[in-house]
Amino acid sequence: MKKLPVNKDAYSESSKKSVGFEFLDDYYEDKKYRCKKCYKQDVFTAEEQKNTFEVKKAYMWQQRFLCNVCYQEMVKIKKEMSEIEAGYIKDKETVICDKELLKRWLFLLKEYPKYWQRENAAQIAFVLKAINNA
Structure with missing residues (x-):
């Protein structure tokens, strides 16, 4: 399982104000989930998480639910x-x-x-x- 360091400074302002922001882990890790449409098992990779939260500035509690x-x-x-x-x-x-x-x-x-x-x-x-x- 791959780990990537979290850069909390790169998070969106709304995420920084969110309850629990201070308790974020120090690393992203691959997260397995099941697609809500086709029910296929998939992975929200550490790389995808880093890009989603630090580059695209998505809200920190956003989760994947579609493959x-x-x-x-x-x-x-x-x-x-x-x-x-x-x-x-x-x-x-x-x-x-x-x-x-x-x-x-x-x-x-x-x-x-x-x-x-x-x-x-x-x-x-x-x-x-x-x-x-x-």
């Missing part, structure tokens, strides 16, 4: 949803009239919560209504 494969799938879904939403904001009429695009959007909206993300019930209802009216 890398499921995480990448979730990121792709989120990106595609954002692109469709941006297209809708830019040209509502075109998106509202494109039944196949609306069906894809609905699929993505329903798939996203399977990755332990919050469901957007209002947006799902909106897209369903648009499909029925298209």
Whole structure:
């Protein structure tokens, strides 16, 4: 098991103010966990932890709950949803009239919560209504 030293000075300000900050270990160690989507065993490596907390400045109590494969799938879904939403904001009429695009959007909206993300019930209802009216 690999160990890397913790640089507490590199943590985010919110982490530094957090209860328990002063009790952080001196080293990162690989942490095993099970993916909440596919249930595959995975490892949050010491290197990934150091990068997450010291470089990306993620909050210190953030934990991994998706394996890398499921995480990448979730990121792709989120990106595609954002692109469709941006297209809708830019040209509502075109998106509202494109039944196949609306069906894809609905699929993505329903798939996203399977990755332990919050469901957007209002947006799902909106897209369903648009499909029925298209």
